[in-house]
Amino acid sequence: xxxxxxxxxxxxxxxxxxxxxxxxxxxxxxxxxxxxxxxxxxxxxxxxxxxxxxxxxxxxxxxxxxxxxxxxxxxxxxxxxxxxxxxxxxxxxxxxxxxxxxxxxxxxxxxxxxxxxxxxxxxxxxxxxxxxxxxxxxxxxxxxxxxxxxxxxxxxxxxxxxxxxxxxxxxxxxxxxxxxxxxxxxxxxxxxxxxxxxxxxxxxxxxxxxxxxxxxxxxxxxxxxxxxxxxxxxxxxxxxxxxxxxxxxxxxxxxxxxxxxxxxxxxxxxxxxxxxxxxxxxxxxxxxxxxxxxxxxxxxxxxxxxxxxxxxxxxxxxxxxxxxxxxxxxxxxxxxxxxxxxxxxxxxxxxxxxxxxxxxxxxxxxxxxxxxxxxxxxxxxxxxxxxxxxxxxxxxxxxxxxxxxxxxxxxxxxxxxxxxxxxxxxxxxxxxxxxxxxxxxxxxxxxxxxxxxxxxxxxxxxxxxxx
RNA sequence: GCUCCCUUCGUCUAGAGGCCUAGGACACGGCCCUCUCAAGGCUGUAACACGGGUUCGAAUCCCGUAGGGAGCGCCA
Numbered sequence: 118x119x120x121x122x123x124x125x126x127x128x129x130x131x132x133x134x135x136x137x138x139x140x141x142x143x144x145x146x147x148x149x150x151x152x153x154x155x156x157x158x159x160x161x162x163x164x165x166x167x168x169x170x171x172x173x174x175x176x177x178x179x180x181x182x183x184x185x186x187x188x189x190x191x192x193x194x195x196x197x198x199x200x201x202x203x204x205x206x207x208x209x210x211x212x213x214x215x216x217x218x219x220x221x222x223x224x225x226x227x228x229x230x231x232x233x234x235x236x237x238x239x240x241x242x243x244x245x246x247x248x249x250x251x252x253x254x255x256x257x258x259x260x261x262x263x264x265x266x267x268x269x270x271x272x273x274x275x276x277x278x279x280x281x282x283x284x285x286x287x288x289x290x291x292x293x294x295x296x297x298x299x300x301x302x303x304x305x306x307x308x309x310x311x312x313x314x315x316x317x318x319x320x321x322x323x324x325x326x327x328x329x330x331x332x333x334x335x336x337x338x339x340x341x342x343x344x345x346x347x348x349x350x351x352x353x354x355x356x357x358x359x360x361x362x363x364x365x366x367x368x369x370x371x372x373x374x375x376x377x378x379x380x381x382x383x384x385x386x387x388x389x390x391x392x393x394x395x396x397x398x399x400x401x402x403x404x405x406x407x408x409x410x411x412x413x414x415x416x417x418x419x420x421x422x423x424x425x426x427x428x429x430x431x432x433x434x435x436x437x438x439x440x441x442x443x444x445x446x447x448x449x450x451x452x453x454x455x456x457x458x459x460x461x462x463x464x465x466x467x468x469x470x471x472x473x474x475x476x477x478x479x480x481x482x483x484x485x486x487x488x489x490x491x492x493x494x495x496x497x498x499x500x501x502x503x504x505x506x507x508x509x510x511x512x513x514x515x516x517x518x519x520x521x522x523x524x525x526x527x528x529x530x531x532x533x534x535x536x537x538x539x540x541x542x543x544x545x546x547x548x549x550x551x552x553x554x555x556x557x558x559x560x561x562x563x564x565x566x567x568x569x570x571x572x573x574x575x576x577x578x579x580x581x582x583x584x
Numbered sequence: 585g586c587u588c589c590c591u592u593c594g595u596c597u598a599g600a601g602g603c604c605u606a607g608g609a610c611a612c613g614g615c616c617c618u619c620u621c622a623a624g625g626c627u628g629u630a631a632c633a634c635g636g637g638u639u640c641g642a643a644u645c646c647c648g649u650a651g652g653g654a655g656c657g658c659c660a
Contacts, residue, residue, distance in 0.1 A: 127660045162659060219658070226657095235586035235656055255658055273589070282587055282656095290658040297660045321588055321655040344590075345653075351595095353653085379596090382609090386597055389608040408597080411653065415595050418610040428623080466622040476621090491620095526619085541619035553621045 120152025121311045124178075124185075125301070127159040128170035131362035132177035134414065135316060135346045135354055138380040142343060143314045144183045145381070145402040155308055156185035160193045161300050177363040181373045182395070190308070192300050199295040202303050202333070203256055203288060211332045212288060214254035215242040237284035253291035258299070258329055260285050266324030271341035271404045273317070278324035286325055298322055302329045310338050314404070317342035341404045344384050345411040354414065370442055370470030371419070372434075375426035379419045383412045392425050420468035427467070432460040435470065442474035448481045455480070458563045462555035476553070480563060483572055484550025487579070491552040495542040496580050503533050503540050504547070504577050508570065517566045523558035547576030 122143040126136050147154035156178065160166035175189065206212035215238075217225075226236040243259060261280045268276045288299035295303075305313060305326075320342045327337045348354045354361075366376050378393050385408070387393075387401045427435060436456055443450045450456050459477050467473035510525045530540045541557040548569060554560045561569045 125660095129660070159660065165659075222658085230585070233585045237586095237656070253658095276588070278588070284656090287658055292658080294658085296658070301660090316654095317589065318654050319660095322660095324588095342589085347653090349595080351652085382596065384596090389598065391596090391609050410590050412597090413595060415610065418596065421610060424623085463622095465624090495620095523619095530619090536619080538619040545620065551620095555621085557619060 118311060120147055120150040121155065121309055122147045122152065122314055123155040123157050123188075123305070123308065123310050124183075125157040125159050125304075125315075126174050127162065127165075127297075128167060128174060129162065129165040130170055131364070132174045133354065133361045133363065134380065136174075137177065137181060137183075137363045137376075138346060138383060139314065139316055139343060140178060140183050141181070141377055141380055142341075142385070142402070142404075142407070143312075145398055146312060146314060146404060147186075148399045149402050152311070153186040154183070155190070155310070156188035157190045157304060157308070158188075158192065159297065159300065160191055161295060161297055163193065163294075166193070173362065173364060180367050181363065181377060187308075190304070192304065195300070195304070196295065198307070199289075199300060199303055200293075203295065203299075206258070206288075206332065207256065209332075211259050212256050213243060213245075213259060213285075214248070215257045215285075215287075216249035216252045216254045217242065218252055235282070238286075240285055243285060255287045255291050256289035257285040258288050258325070258332070260325065260328055266328055268320075268323045268327060268340055270320070270323075271312075271339055272344075272407045272409055273320070273342055276320065276323075278321075280324075280328070283325055283328070288329075298325055299329065302326050302333070305338060306330060306333060306335050312339045312341060312404075314341045314343065317344055341407070343407060344409055346380075346383055347411050347413045349414055349416065351413050370438065370472065370474070371423050372426045372430065372438070372470075374430075375423040376419065378426065379422045383414070384408055392422065392429075424465070424468050427464045427470070427473075432457045432464075435460045435464070435473075438470050439474060439477075442470045443477070443481070445471075446474060446478055448474075448478065450481065455563065462559050462563060466555070479549035479551075479554070483568075483575075484548070486550060487546055487576065488551045491542070491546050492580070495539075495546060495552070499533070499535075500539065500543045501577060501580050503529060503535070504543055504573060504580075506533070507540060507544065508573050508577060511566070511570055511573070514566070517562060519556075519558040519562040522561050526558065543576075543580075544573065548572045 124140040124143045126132065144154050158171055158174070178185070203212065222238070225239060229236045238257070242257070248254070260283045264280050266278045266280060266283070268278070270276055286298055287296055289295050323340055330337050346354055363376070367373070374395055377395065378398070381393065381398055382391065385402065385406055387406060393401070436453060439456060439460060440450050459480055463473045463477055467476060507526060507529045510529055514521055514525055526540055526544070527537060530537045542552065545554050545557050545560065546552065548560065548564060
């Protein structure tokens with residue numbers, strides 16, 4: 118039997134970290150077993166579902182590279198099918214019409230809560246066949262009254278729910294539209310889903326869904342309920358925890374493979390390994406290695422992983438996303454060769470592509486000012502003269518390679534009787550305006566001879582009156 | 585309130601009864617490297633929620649307790 122998994126978000130908001138992690142595990146499992154990954158949009162709540170959310174979910178999945186083999190299917194387009202199944206259930210006596218008004222149900226709930234009981238429908242219309250005029254009935258599933266629903270969960274193990282704890286849930290509203298718990302069952306059945314992998318907030322729904330599947334004469338799929346992802350403070354992930362839409366991570370300069378690697382390690386592990394390529398994850402992923410406890414989202418570790426992935430990726434991989442980041446700063450980085458050198462020079466000193474872009478602006482734009490504190494610390498009359506000598510040397514340097522530049526700077530510093538840093542820092546300040554950059558020789562090499570000469574000359578003039 | 589789930593360093597985790605003096609990673613501190621910042625190397629601080637069992641032996645199995653979470657909608 119081929120494995121078939123599905124990711125089934127409801128388009129009532131953006132695709133967030135938790136959803137992406139669920140999608141990742143579904144995708145990994147399908148890919149690992151040569152199965153199919155299906156995307157299904159659960160938009161039965163016509164009020165709250167939006168086209169914008171659907172677009173964002175699909176964009177997010179695409180950016181992450183979690184490609185689906187079938188779909189996207191829309192529940193809103195399958196109402197006829199749901200109706201058909203409801204009619205069948207009704208005909209077989211596995212569902213019934215309930216004429217309770219919302220007010221009546223609210224009163225029932227209030228009384229139960231007052232008595233300290235779990236609020237639930239008491240089945241008052243379960244055996245009635247009459248109708249009540251003036252009220253549009255809802256359809257309820259006739260849940261077994263006795264026995265237990267045993268869920269064999271792939272991550273939690275056997276979980277037993279007593280049927281007496283379950284009530285007859287509504288599968289169709291008074292207006293005839295089907296509800297979530299029912300649609301999921303019909304869809305998973307029709308789409309031949311073999312493994313339902315989802316957040317463990319759904320675990321309490323599972324016995325009802327399984328009972329419906331059984332009533333429909335189907336064998337339940339394998340269920341795997343993943344632990345939740347919490348915010349850094351251990352509280353439920355919410356808007357307060359910063360970036361929430363996965364597209365925001367793209368915009369902030371994270372590599373999808375790094376985000377996915379981070380997310381995979383939340384709740385899953387393979388020995389002591391921390392860094393995984395997509396291929397490795399596909400090859401190594403197994404539901405058996407998923408743990409049961411919720412985990413807190415740690416932005417620091419994500420940043421570290423992103424850097425590790427940036428350092429390992431072929432430099433070409435970073436060209437486009439870095440170019441987009443630079444464009445944000447108004448820079449048109451159209452020279453691939455130069456950009457590639459910048460990537461190699463900067464990747465080990467940035468957590469994100471955005472950071473990399475920000476610290477690389479000077480490669481395209483001469484500094485408008487020099488960092489005051491750094492000038493006071495590094496610029497003296499002596500450095501001005503050293504710079505003048507370096508400048509003369511640069512002019513006569515035909516080989517503008519990092520090695521040649523390094524040799525020249527080293528010689529000038531040695532002749533002046535100072536350590537390399539005494540010259541490197543002022544030069545760095547001259548070309549980038551601040552005290553931080555990649556190694557000075559590499560920096561000047563990438564910048565180019567003409568630009569270096571212009572910037573250094575300008576700085577030398579500005580610092581003429583240094584003490 | 586009821587049902588269900590969860591519980592190893594601050595965080596992510598390894599750990600399937602002896603290999604645990606509890607390992608790795610992020611973060612944090614120190615040292616090294618070094619033209620800055622990083623990256624890298626070495627190193628340090630830091631955890632089995634608690635209480636009972638079972639066993640020659642328990643982080644690992646069982647039972648309680650505590651804490652956390654989810655669900656209990658004509659939402660998904």
